[in-house]
Amino acid sequence: MNHSTVILEADKLVKTFGDSTALDGLSFQVTKGESLGLLGVNGAGKTTAMNLLLGLTTPTSGTIRMFGKDLWKHRIEILKQVNFSSAYTSLPSNLLVWQNLTVFARLYGVAKPKQRIEELLELLDITHLRKSVTGTLSAGESTRVNLAKALLNEPRLLLLDEPTASLDPDIADRVRKLLRKLQAERGLSILYTSHNMRDIEEVCDRLIFLHGGKVLAEGTPGEVHERFHRSSLEDLFIGVARGEIDAIGLKPL
Ligand SMILES: Nc1ncnc2c1ncn2[C@@H]1O[C@H](COP(=O)(O)OP(=O)(O)O)[C@@H](O)[C@H]1O
Ligand SMILES: [Mg+2]
Incomplete structure (x- = not known):
């Protein structure tokens, strides 16, 4: 059973x-x-x-x-x-990666947004992309940023x-x-x-x-x-x- x-x-x-x-x-x-x-x-x-x-x-x-x-x-x-990530939806392209993640962290009411974002950047091995413009990322990079977004609220x-x-x-x-x-x-x-x-x-x-x-x-x-x-x-x-x-x-x- x-x-x-x-x-x-x-x-x-x-x-x-x-x-x-x-x-x-x-x-x-x-x-x-x-x-x-x-x-x-x-x-x-x-x-x-x-x-x-x-x-x-x-x-x-x-x-x-x-x-x-x-x-x-x-x-x-x-x-x-719950959260989601899709190859066919993207985050606002003109914002920097950390700005995007901060906006979503606020939307989700994440308790310690800065700390959580750092943790996720590290987990996904994208700490170096923190200050990149989201719209300039490669497919692999933006997939990982999207996954970081999707994990912000600990779904x-x-x-x-x-x-x-x-x-x-x-x-x-x-x-x-x-x-x-x-x-x-x-x-x-x-x-x-x-x-x-x-x-x-x-x-x-x-x-x-x-x-x-x-x-x-x-x-x-x-x-x-x-x-x-x-x-x-x-x-x-x-x-x-x-x-x-x-x-x-x-x-x-
Ligand atoms: N908003 C919509 N309006 C009309 N038909 C739709 C809409 N969304 C999906 N469909 C139709 O529903 C079917 C399933 O599509 P979809 O769920 O996108 O399939 P998949 O993701 O497996 O490729 C398709 O025939 C598609 O054309
Ligand atoms: Mg589909």
């Missing part, structure tokens, strides 16, 4: 945009200290799911519970304990939408190791999307393969590709993207 604390619980989430259905009954749980990957081709519904979980949009139907409470009823209280749940997109293999590896460390040391729970299969294999304890807003498969990275008789997760991904997977009787699921 698994007694792990459930941190996040999504139940039958549906999100439609006009005639199109971005999410079609997505249900899943994330426990304390667990890292769950959302995998899927472009348009599978990953970002829509993230946006719902961040309270940025409302589901057409279905419920989201975080830390045991309904997200919409306890939105402000819950979101204080219990971190939502990461393709955080390693456009990173070189060295920086991507550092980011993965850092996330693993935060999980182990602080019991951080992570929901993670990536098109990099190595990311998913290394960072995620479990994954959900989304396709057309539905769950195609769920399990550890190894379980998922083996169930589909594919040699790797990457091979499975390509099979799904090219519509070959239906042929082995996986539809509907």
Whole structure:
């Protein structure tokens, strides 16, 4: 019997945009200290799911519970304990790195902002970027600054939408190791999307393969590709993207 604390619980989430259905009954749980990957081709519904979980949009139907409470009823209280980082959103570009982090630290009501910012700059190995103009940073640098922002409020749940997109293999590896460390040391729970299969294999304890807003498969990275008789997760991904997977009787699921 698994007694792990459930941190996040999504139940039958549906999100439609006009005639199109971005999410079609997505249900899943994330426990304390667990890292769950959302995998899927472009348009599978990953970002829509993230946006719902961040309270940025409302589901057409279905419920989201975080830390045991309904997200919409306890939105402000819950979101204080959550944070996110995405390859596709950026911090104000004209501010210096420390200015940006200070603005967010104030927004989040961080108790000792200066000290916390220093700690995070060190943790992410970006102390030297303190006085850089945010808009001039390289992709790897700005990913790490974004992660520092995302950790300012000591979140219990971190939502990461393709955080390693456009990173070189060295920086991507550092980011993965850092996330693993935060999980182990602080019991951080992570929901993670990536098109990099190595990311998913290394960072995620479990994954959900989304396709057309539905769950195609769920399990550890190894379980998922083996169930589909594919040699790797990457091979499975390509099979799904090219519509070959239906042929082995996986539809509907
Ligand atoms: N604001 C929106 N208005 C209309 N359609 C949207 C909107 N956001 C997402 N979609 C549609 O929902 C589907 C899922 O998109 P998305 O969640 O961005 O997928 P992913 O992140 O997996 O690539 C796509 O078909 C996309 O076109
Ligand atoms: Mg997306």
